Amino acid sequence: MTTLKVELGERSYPIFIQANLLQQPNFLAPFLKTKTVVVVTNEIVEPLYFPLLAEALKGCQISKIVINDGEEFKNLQTFELVISELLAMSAARDTTLIALGGGVVGDLTGFVAACFQRGMPFIQIPTTLLSQVDSSVGGKTAVNHPLGKNMIGAFYQPQAVLIDTNTLATLPEREFAAGMAEVIKYGVIYDAEFFEWLETKQEQIKAKDTDVLQYMIGRCCAIKAEIVAVDERESGLRALLNLGHTFGHAIEAEQGYGNWLHGEAVATGIVLASSVATKMDWLQTSEFRRIFELITSFNLPTSAPAEMNYDCFMRHMRHDKKVQAGKLNFVIPTSIGAAKVTSQISEEVLRTVLS
Structure with a gap:
């Protein structure tokens, strides 16, 4: 245990x-x-x-x-x-x-x-x-x-x-894969060694090896427990746990709750946030590629629905809980194992990524 x-x-x-x-x-x-x-x-x-x-x-x-x-x-x-x-x-x-x-x-x-x-x-x-x-x-x-x-x-x-x-x-395979989006998130924002472990254990994870699952779930819970103990009400560090969620929640709301699973929307959101980070020169292209490849290895979506453009995303994201003083804050990875919250993203970059 x-x-x-x-x-x-x-x-x-x-x-x-x-x-x-x-x-x-x-x-x-x-x-x-x-x-x-x-x-x-x-x-x-x-x-x-x-x-x-x-x-x-x-x-x-x-x-x-x-x-x-x-x-x-x-x-x-x-x-x-x-x-x-x-x-x-x-x-x-x-x-x-x-x-x-x-x-x-x-x-x-x-x-x-x-x-x-x-x-x-x-x-x-x-x-x-x-x-x-x-x-x-x-x-x-x-x-x-x-x-x-x-x-x-x-x-x-x-x-x-x-x-x-x-x-x-x-658990249906689609639901299991959706859960992996949140697992990958922890590696991206907080623990580079765990991210690398996920890269090496993909086949055991897919086979639902008991010991591998117990370690994986335990590491995710340990990271979240550590963050929550420091910032229970999301005034600082805990906000990093929302990586991918601002974009992902917009997809869920637009598509109708349940049509995209939460984890599927988060997976796409992580890719979009990582793409923004790369275009802003905050994340190396090689690290973006590793994030993208790990997400796709679990058959998770990486592109927003074709009918969702910049204006559609912004309409939903303006209702996001991370809007403060009229500014929309995004969680952006800066390397594998680290991330930041910022509102300093150019409209041009957002339009490019969400086009």
């Missing part, structure tokens, strides 16, 4: 990563502060993993709420549905919410936990690669709005993040 900790004082919490974790007896016991539990999951994950979770929750009063699968359901309507279900079952602050699923389930459940009766405990059990390496850690919770992704939410930390790498065995 890999064990990590997000250091946030009284709100610190552990991350456990292990194959077959869901089958370990009483694996949840140390983190349950209540005897009443509501599991929020989706229609795909529920038949696969809820029975294992229910077995581990013997002795508790268990209820479940099953939502539709897909990014298009990460919205205020689903948020209200979950709240209504909790009210109907007379849930209270002595109820623990458990998010069992991918990023949509985790983000939505966390936001519900932050809002219901002004706060209730919740636990993350992420079942997709993207949620295991990124969205389940750090306390960002949100739902989408037609005008912008993750625009309605709260910072709210879980009691624990419990990762069973075996859940990746049932």
